[in-house]
Amino acid sequence: MRNDQECQPYEYSRYKYIIENIKDIIWELNTDFVFTFVSPNVKDMTGYEAEELVGLKFLDFLVLESRNYIYPLAIKHLNKRIHEDMGNNVLHDVQFICKNGTVKWVEVSVKPMFERDRFIGYIGMTRDITEKKENESQLKIYYQELKTMNEKLEKMATVDALTGAYNRRKFDNDINSLIANKEAISSFSLIFFDIDCFKTVNDHLGHKMGDRVLQCISRLVIENIRATDGLFRWGGDEFIMILPEVNLEGAKLVAEKIRNIIQSHNFGIDQKISVSLGVGEYKPKESFDQLMQRVDTALLKAKIDGRNRAVSC
Numbered sequence: 001m002r003n004d005q006e007c008q009p010y011e012y013s014r015y016k017y018i019i020e021n022i023k024d025i026i027w028e029l030n031t032d033f034v035f036t037f038v039s040p041n042v043k044d045m046t047g048y049e050a051e052e053l054v055g056l057k058f059l060d061f062l063v064l065e066s067r068n069y070i071y072p073l074a075i076k077h078l079n080k081r082i083h084e085d086m087g088n089n090v091l092h093d094v095q096f097i098c099k100n101g102t103v104k105w106v107e108v109s110v111k112p113m114f115e116r117d118r119f120i121g122y123i124g125m126t127r128d129i130t131e132k133k134e135n136e137s138q139l140k141i142y143y144q145e146l147k148t149m150n151e152k153l154e155k156m157a158t159v160d161a162l163t164g165a166y167n168r169r170k171f172d173n174d175i176n177s178l179i180a181n182k183e184a185i186s187s188f189s190l191i192f193f194d195i196d197c198f199k200t201v202n203d204h205l206g207h208k209m210g211d212r213v214l215q216c217i218s219r220l221v222i223e224n225i226r227a228t229d230g231l232f233r234w235g236g237d238e239f240i241m242i243l244p245e246v247n248l249e250g251a252k253l254v255a256e257k258i259r260n261i262i263q264s265h266n267f268g269i270d271q272k273i274s275v276s277l278g279v280g281e282y283k284p285k286e287s288f289d290q291l292m293q294r295v296d297t298a299l300l301k302a303k304i305d306g307r308n309r310a311v312s313c
Contacts, residue, residue, distance in 0.1 A: 002212055005069065015177060021043075022041070022128045023041065023044075023127070023128070024126065025039050025041060025042045025045060025046075025125065025126040025127075026038075026039040026123075026124075026125055027039065027042075027053075027058075027123070027124055027125075027126065028113070028121060028122065028123050028124075029121050029122040029123075029124070030121040031120065031121050031175075032057070033054065033057050033058045033059050033122075034055060034056065034057050034058070035053045035054050035056055035058060036054065036121065037054065038053045038054060045098075045106075045126070045128050046061075046068065046096065046098045046099060046104075047098050047099030047100050047159060047231065048098075052099075054204065055223045057201055061072060061096055062094050062095060062096060062097070063094075063095040063097060063099050063103060064115055065095070066094035066095045066096075067309070069079075069092075069094065070092055070094055070108075072081050073092070077208055079306055091107060091108070091109050091153050092107070092108045092110070093105060093106075093107055093108075093129065094106060094108055095128070098117075099255060104130045104227070105128075105129050105130045105132070105133040106126045106128055106129060106130075107126070107129045108124055108125075108126050109125045109126075109127075110122050110123075110124035111123055111124065120309070133146065133288060144226040157169065158170035160232075162211060162214060162215065162219075162233075163214050163215055163217075163218035163233050164215065164219065165218045165221075165226045165231045165232055165233045165239060166230055166231065166232040166233070167223070167232065167233060168231060168232065168233070168235070170230075171230075171234075171240060172234040172243070172254070174230060174232075174242055175179040175242065175288055176288070178242070178244065178282075179282070179288060183274065185245055186197060186245055186247075187245065187246065187247045187281055187282060188242060188243060188244045188245065188246060188281070188282050189242075189246045189247065189250070189251035189279065189280060189281040189282065190240060190241065190242060190243070190244045190250060190251075190279070190291065190292075190295050191240065191241040191251060191254065191255050191258070191278070191279050191295070191310075192234070192235050192238070192239075192240045192242065192277065192278040192280075192284075192292075192295040192296060192298070192299045193238070193240075193241075193255075193258070193275045193276060193277035193278070193299065194236075194239070194275065194276065194299065195213070195217065195237040195273060195274075196237040196273075196274045196275060196276055196303075196307040196308055197307075198210065198213075198236075198237040200271070201213055201269070201271070201273075203286050204271075205269060206289075207296055209269065210237075211265055212267075213269075213273060214237060216265070216267060217239070217262060217273070217275070218233070218239070220243070220258075220261055220262060221239070221258055224244075224257065224258065224261055225243075225254065225258075228244055228245070229242065229243050229244070229246075229254075230242045231239060236239075240295075241254075241258075246281075247281055248279065248280070248281035248312060250308060251279045251280075251281060251312070252279055252312050255277045255279045255310035255312075256310055258275070258277070259274070259277060259309070259310055260276060262275050263275075263308060274307060274308035275308070276299060276302035276303050276308060276309060276310075276311075277298075277299065277302060277308050277309070277310040277311070278294075278295040278296060278297070278298030278299030278300070278301070278302060278310075278311055278312075278313065279295065279298060279310055279312040279313070280294045280295040280312065280313045281297060294313045295313065297313060298311040298312060299311070299313040
């Protein structure tokens with residue numbers, strides 16, 4: 001069995017072997033952040049010999065952003081009590097400037113050292129995490145690309161490709177959500193409209209021009225309603241609008257505004273374009289089919305009464 005004198009060289013050799021052969025760098029700093037000890041394996045990570053670093057400030061080897069980040073955090077230890085600090089190892093990710101000028105991401109684990117109640121510096125360990133950071137960066141790019149792709153897919157699933165208005169699928173989701181949560185809103189209204197004599201546009205000017213008219217009307221409406229309102233292409237030249245928190249009187253004003261904007265717009269063709277509109281406010285306990293029947297009937301009446309008008313129900 002070894003005596004104490006035999007154990008001490010053995011323990012020293014064991015710890016020296018561990019420090020020299022692990023990948024992580026062990027170091028000590030004094031209260032001014034100056035290296036007082038650096039394990040020899042520092043050269044593999046940074047290119048510096050341990051002797052080159054001893055006597056120099058740790059912060060001088062960090063990029064400016066990392067220096068500005070870690071210095072205020074390290075200073076806090078000076079004002080803390082010993083019982084608050086002794087059990088706390090703090091991890092920081094910083095960028096270290098190597099001898100050849102390259103920059104590596106390193107994870108710094110640091111713990112304050114005390115001699116009795118006197119703060120004497122820091123002991124810490126540095127680990128190269130450059131590869132991890134590069135992978136994280138690639139993951140961020142991947143997730144952003146994935147998010148962008150999902151947004152595009154969502155748009156494709158809910159927006160009419162020709163006009164830019166929302167499609168029927170989106171309308172069904174939104175109207176069902178409004179009716180299901182009718183107690184959470186004061187009211188909502190619908191405006192159902194189509195283009196007067198649109199068939200003559202397609203017959204005389206061609207379907208390409210007809211598509212341009214549909215696109216232009218969709219743009220005019222979207223530009224002149226609230227962000228909370230919705231324009232949906234019902235089919236062909238028919239559109240429907242959802243106006244949350246708008247009663248019948250408010251919806252009639254919106255319908256007249258849209259009608260006037262469209263009839264006064266220059267579409268670049270030799271005929272005037274107008275729309276007929278049916279306007280209705282949702283009634284308590286009313287089903288969607290009942291509401292849709294009312295605004296459809298109002299639209300039909302607007303057509304019968306001479307077109308280019310809004311009729312409410």
